[in-house]
Amino acid sequence: MILRRAQYEAAGRVAAPFLATLEAWQRRLRPRRAPRETPFGPPLESTRKLKELMTAHYYQGRYADGAVPVAWVTSGFPVEILRPLGFHGVYPENHAALCGVRRIVPELSDAAEGDGYSRDLCSYARTDLGCVATGKTPVGRLPRPDLLACCTNICQTVLYWYRALAAHFGVPLVLVDTPYVYGEAKPHHVSYVRAQLEELVAVAEEISGRRMDPDALAEVTRKAKEGSELWGECLATATNRPAPWTGFDGFFHIAPIVTLRGTDACNAYYRQLRDELRDRVSRGIGGLRDERHRLLWDNLPIWFAVREVSTLLASRGFNFVCTSYTNAWAEAGSRVDPADPLGSAGVAYTHVILNQDLRHRQETLARLARDYHVDGAVLHSDRSCKPYSIGQVDLKERLAADLGVRVLLLEADHNDPRAWASEQGDNRITAFMESFA
Amino acid sequence: MSVAAAIGVDAGSTTCKAVAVDAAGRVLARRVEPASPRVEEQAERMVAELRAEVGPAAALGATGYGRKRIRAGLALTEITCHARGAFECMRRPGVLVDVGGQDTKVIRIGSAGEVVDFAMNDKCAAGTGRFLEVILGRLQVPLGAVAEHVRSATRAVPVSSTCTVFAESEVISLVSSGEPLEGIVKGLHQALASRVAALARSAGPGTDVFMSGGVALNLAMVEALSQALARPITVVPEPQLVGALGAALSVMGASRGARPRAV
Numbered sequence: 130m131i132l133r134r135a136q137y138e139a140a141g142r143v144a145a146p147f148l149a150t151l152e153a154w155q156r157r158l159r160p161r162r163a164p165r166e167t168p169f170g171p172p173l174e175s176t177r178k179l180k181e182l183m184t185a186h187y188y189q190g191r192y193a194d195g196a197v198p199v200a201w202v203t204s205g206f207p208v209e210i211l212r213p214l215g216f217h218g219v220y221p222e223n224h225a226a227l228c229g230v231r232r233i234v235p236e237l238s239d240a241a242e243g244d245g246y247s248r249d250l251c252s253y254a255r256t257d258l259g260c261v262a263t264g265k266t267p268v269g270r271l272p273r274p275d276l277l278a279c280c281t282n283i284c285q286t287v288l289y290w291y292r293a294l295a296a297h298f299g300v301p302l303v304l305v306d307t308p309y310v311y312g313e314a315k316p317h318h319v320s321y322v323r324a325q326l327e328e329l330v331a332v333a334e335e336i337s338g339r340r341m342d343p344d345a346l347a348e349v350t351r352k353a354k355e356g357s358e359l360w361g362e363c364l365a366t367a368t369n370r371p372a373p374w375t376g377f378d379g380f381f382h383i384a385p386i387v388t389l390r391g392t393d394a395c396n397a398y399y400r401q402l403r404d405e406l407r408d409r410v411s412r413g414i415g416g417l418r419d420e421r422h423r424l425l426w427d428n429l430p431i432w433f434a435v436r437e438v439s440t441l442l443a444s445r446g447f448n449f450v451c452t453s454y455t456n457a458w459a460e461a462g463s464r465v466d467p468a469d470p471l472g473s474a475g476v477a478y479t480h481v482i483l484n485q486d487l488r489h490r491q492e493t494l495a496r497l498a499r500d501y502h503v504d505g506a507v508l509h510s511d512r513s514c515k516p517y518s519i520g521q522v523d524l525k526e527r528l529a530a531d532l533g534v535r536v537l538l539l540e541a542d543h544n545d546p547r548a549w550a551s552e553q554g555d556n557r558i559t560a561f562m563e564s565f566a
Numbered sequence: 567m568s569v570a571a572a573i574g575v576d577a578g579s580t581t582c583k584a585v586a587v588d589a590a591g592r593v594l595a596r597r598v599e600p601a602s603p604r605v606e607e608q609a610e611r612m613v614a615e616l617r618a619e620v621g622p623a624a625a626l627g628a629t630g631y632g633r634k635r636i637r638a639g640l641a642l643t644e645i646t647c648h649a650r651g652a653f654e655c656m657r658r659p660g661v662l663v664d665v666g667g668q669d670t671k672v673i674r675i676g677s678a679g680e681v682v683d684f685a686m687n688d689k690c691a692a693g694t695g696r697f698l699e700v701i702l703g704r705l706q707v708p709l710g711a712v713a714e715h716v717r718s719a720t721r722a723v724p725v726s727s728t729c730t731v732f733a734e735s736e737v738i739s740l741v742s743s744g745e746p747l748e749g750i751v752k753g754l755h756q757a758l759a760s761r762v763a764a765l766a767r768s769a770g771p772g773t774d775v776f777m778s779g780g781v782a783l784n785l786a787m788v789e790a791l792s793q794a795l796a797r798p799i800t801v802v803p804e805p806q807l808v809g810a811l812g813a814a815l816s817v818m819g820a821s822r823g824a825r826p827r828a829v
Contacts, residue, residue, distance in 0.1 A: 529683065538685070552631070557686065560645035564681040 130195065137189060137196035137217075145185035153177070168443035170415045173374060175382070175402040182398055183384050187224075193217035193272035198337045201274040201294065205283040205481050206305065207474040209353045209391045210329060211276075213345035214337040219271055220388045225256035229432030229544040231267045234259075238545060252513040252544035254290040261297055274300055276336050278329070282307040282484040284516045301336065303329050307479045311486045314479045322475035330471075343470075350470040353391035357462025359399035360386045364459055366406040367450040368501050371415030372423070373406045376449025377439040378416060380430040386458045421446030422565055425498050425534070427453045427524070428509035428517045429543035434551070441555060445562050451501040453493060457482045487520040491527050498532050505535040505565065507558075512542040537561040570594055570623035573616055574814030575609045576644065576807075577601065577632025580667025580695065581780060583810040584612040586620045591654050591815055594620045596807055601667075605632035627817030629809050640817040645673055645684050647812030652776055653679035654815055655802050660774030663766055663791065663799070664808070665758075665781035667695045672765045685765045693761035695781040697730045701737050701754055705747060709784065716755055716786035719748035725757045733757070752786075759790035766795060775799045778808040 193199050200216045202208050208218050228234050234252060237259030242248055244262055246255055260266050277300060279291035288304065295302035305325045308318040330341050363382070366373050382402060389395035409415075424442070426449045431438060442448070464480060466473035482493060498506065506528055508521045525536040539557060542548035571589040575582070582605070584597045595616050602608040613626060628638035629647040644664075652662045653675050664671040670693045674682040687693045698712075707715060723745045725733055733754075740750055766775070775797055781787050782805035792799045802808050 536683070553686075556631070556643055556645075560643035560681070560684060563643055563646040564684075 133192065133196040137192040140192045141185060141189035145181075145188045148188070149181040149184065168417055168419070168440070168446070169375070170371075170373075170409075170418055173378060173382075173402070173405060175398070175405050176378075178398060178401060179382055179384065182389070182394060186388060187268035190217060190219060190268070190272050191270045193219075194275070198275045198333075199272045200276040200278050200333075201291075202278040203280050203283060203287045203291070204387055205478060205483070206278050206280040207326065207329075207478050208278075209349045209470065209474065210326060210346065211278065211333055212349045212391050213342055214333050214339050216276070216333070216337065217272065218388065219274065221257040221260075222253050223384060223388050224260070224266070224268065224271065225253040225544055226430075226432050227267055228256050228260070230435070232433055232546065233265065233267065234433065234544050235547060237263065237265060238547075248545075251284070251286045251290070252542055252548075254286055256544055257290070258293060261294065274298055276300060276333065277302040278305075279303070280305040280307060280478060282478055282481045284483065284514070301332060303332050305329065305478070307484050309486075310480060310484055310489075312488075314476065318479060319472070319475050322479050323472055326471045326475055346470045347467045349391040350465060350473070351467040352393065352396055354462045354465040354467065356386055356390055356392075356395045356399060357459060357465065359396055359403055360455075361459030361462065363399055363403045363406055364451065364455060366403070366410055367416075369410045370423075370502070371413070371417065371420035372448055372450040372501075373409035373414060373416060375416035375439060375443070376424075376426050376452045376455070377430070377435050379449075379452060379455040380432075380435060383455050383458060415448075417443050417446060417448045419446045420448045422505060422562075423448055423450045423501060423503045425449070425451050425453075425494065425501065425503045425506040426509065427494060427506065427521070428511045429454055429514055431509065431541045431549060432544055433546045434541070434549060434554075437551070438554075438558065441558055442562070447505070447562060447565075449507075450503060451497045453482060453490070453497065456493070456497060483516050487523065490520065491524055494524060494528060495532060498528065498534055503534060505537070505561070507537045507539050507561070509543075510538050510540045512540070512548045513545065514543060535561070535564060570616070570620040572625040572627060572814040572818040573613055573623045574627045574629070574647070574810040574812065574817065575613065575633075575636055575638070576647065576809035576813060577605050577609055577628065577630040577636060578644070578666055578809070579631055579669065580699075581806070582608055582612065582630075582632070583807050584609070584616055585807050585810045585814055586616040586623055587811065587814045587818070589818070591811075591818075593804065593807065593811065596804070596810075598806055601632070605635040606637075609636045625814075625817040625820075627813035627815075627820075629813040638813075638817070640813075640820050642813065642816055644669070644809045645671055645686075646681060647809045647816060648778060649673050649675045649681045649812065650679060650815050651808035651810070651812030652778055652802050654811065655808070656774070656776055656800070658774060660776050661766060662776045662778060662802075663762060664779040665693075665695055665762060665777070665787070666779040667699075670694050670762055670765060670779075672762075687761075687765065693758060693765070695779070697733065697758055697761075698754060698781070698784070698787070700730055701734055702751070704734055704737065705741070705750070707747070707751060712751060712784055713786045715748045715751040716789075719746070719752040721749050722752040722756050723749040725750065725753040752790075755786050755790040756794070758787065759794040762791055763794035776802050778802045778805040780806045782806075 204222045238255040240259040241255040385395040464477035570586040575584045586595045626638040628636040633641040659677045662673045670687045673684045676682045
């Protein structure tokens with residue numbers, strides 16, 4: 130146990146920074162290629178730091194089990210509560226997205242489908258279940274969980290997905306069930322969620338063998354709130370013309386606020402990113418060399434085709450300056466209160482965008498469209514994410530009628546390239562762009 | 567005789583169309599052929615034939631899935647070109663339903679001929695001309711006899727439209743069960759029409775509905791769609807050529823320095 134803990138600490142504090150330094154030196158020694166013709170602006174300096182941060186997180190994770198308690202958590206789970214108890218958090222959704230970017234989802238999904246899971250199941254779930262079945266991962270190894278922590282504020286699929294994981298690993302599953310919100314959550318909804326969070330604390334204390342320190346919980350909550358606000362400040366820089374980055378950059382830079390929320394490393398990173406973005410704004414440096422049109426993106430990214438789609442759009446000066454997806458992690462912070470960590474977590478995590486009614490979605494999209502001065506929107510109708518995709522036909526009509534925004538409904542999938550027809554997708558996006566001329 | 571000002575080629579999934587137009591946008595000559603996998607060669611030959619017929623036209627515009635393979639002055643999507651071509655013919659805003667070989671497009675055309683909005687079938691050809699082509703072929707009903715079959719049917723035999731392949735086996739099963747051929751053919755038209763109508767739901771009351779694409783030549787289909795949408799449908803003249811016409815008009819506008827109206 131002591132040796133394992135030493136390995137875990139050394140992996141995070143020594144080996145990961147050493148590997149990052151080595152990689153930086155290798156990069157410097159590599160012969161410089163002539164710059165390619167690109168519609169994008171100069172790359173963000175912070176991207177290197179992002180890679181270091183996420184590499185260190187996953188590298189340290191290889192040595193986590195047996196050293197510290199490990200929790201696998203859904204993206205909308207109040208992970209702040211687990212941090213003071215020393216848990217190492219693993220986010221199967223974030224990891225699945227990484228698999229999507231690396232284009233290994235079909236083989237992982239095949240494995241899950243071979244075990245009897247339907248292809249109609251969310252492609253994140255299939256990716257994760259495929260990883261569990263085969264052990265294949267681009268990060269070397271995922272630590273075995275001691276606890277599965279699932280919150281239904283993003284969808285109901287996670288409940289059945291995590292039940293399957295619980296059966297596989299034979300570890301406790303804590304479920305935080307969040308009632309769907311119409312307007313504002315009722316007091317009894319909030320107290321219901323709070324009661325579940327208190328149960329979570331009890332289970333997590335037992336697994337970790339530690340008692341919850343209220344001061345430490347308040348401090349983590351404060352950091353999580355600050356991190357969320359810093360992320361919001363990063364996003365807000367794109368209200369400027371030109372936007373200093375692209376919405377697709379945002380899809381990648383979201384990783385720390387999802388996986389490292391409530392940590393110093395997360396907040397330090399977003400301070401650096403925010404300062405760089407503000408500096409680009411002051412110098413007029415855009416995410417695109419020539420930003421002619423500003424778009425809103427709704428729903429998850431198409432992880433395996435982010436580069437393809439963004440390059441096609443950028444080639445004609447179209448930039449995604451805001452997305453409802455990245456915005457969701459900036460909004461959560463406003464309801465978090467370090468003076469009442471459990472109560473405010475109950476409120477904040479019940480009011481995430483996917484747990485609120487369509488009117489809220491419509492108002493959020495309209496506000497983003499106005500604040501970021503967009504003239505078009507792409508609503509990604511995501512085959513894998515029904516809660517995010519339902520209602521988009523109505524949202525499309527409202528955005529067009531109320532704000533005069535041109536809207537494209539683009540059918541794809543966030544992680545499974547087999548559900549994406551590249552040529553047809555290209556054709557629809559091109560026709561959409563032509564309609565702006 | 568007018569001088570050809572531009573040529574438009576629409577290299578679609580099922581057929582390849584080419585038209586030559588004069589400076590006023592009138593069609594001087596046209597070609598329609600089954601699509602060849604060698605898009606470049608086919609387009610070059612068709613363009614050469616048109617030039618031999620109406621004289622050298624300076625500008626060449628391309629559209630359709632094969633447009634990237636054609637050496638043209640301007641390449642635009644078929645959505646933009648269909649809107650452009652249909653507006654030229656109809657001279658008023660409306661909703662254009664284009665049912666082609668493997669694509670069904672519903673395009674809302676604004677008062678200046680611009681594309682306001684569009685919707686297309688996705689990943690499945692069940693709502694397209696291919697649906698009828700496959701199943702009518704299986705039933706050995708020639709396209710020329712379709713209208714007569716539908717007219718003489720006393721009732722429509724319901725056929726699902728979820729999947730062309732499954733519908734084919736369903737139809738064979740219906741024939742085996744002794745259902746009348748005419749009723750099945752009518753049922754096929756209604757199935758396709760309901761699928762297309764679902765895409766065209768954005769056409770508000772009072773909006774003119776136009777139809778283009780090869781399937782618009784099938785009057786029984788026009789009638790079925792009209793019933794499904796509960797409103798009259800105007801077929802754009804020479805409906806199969808609308809995309810190619812739009813491509814020719816767009817390149818002509820671009821070469822004159824004006825922006826193509828619909829793009």
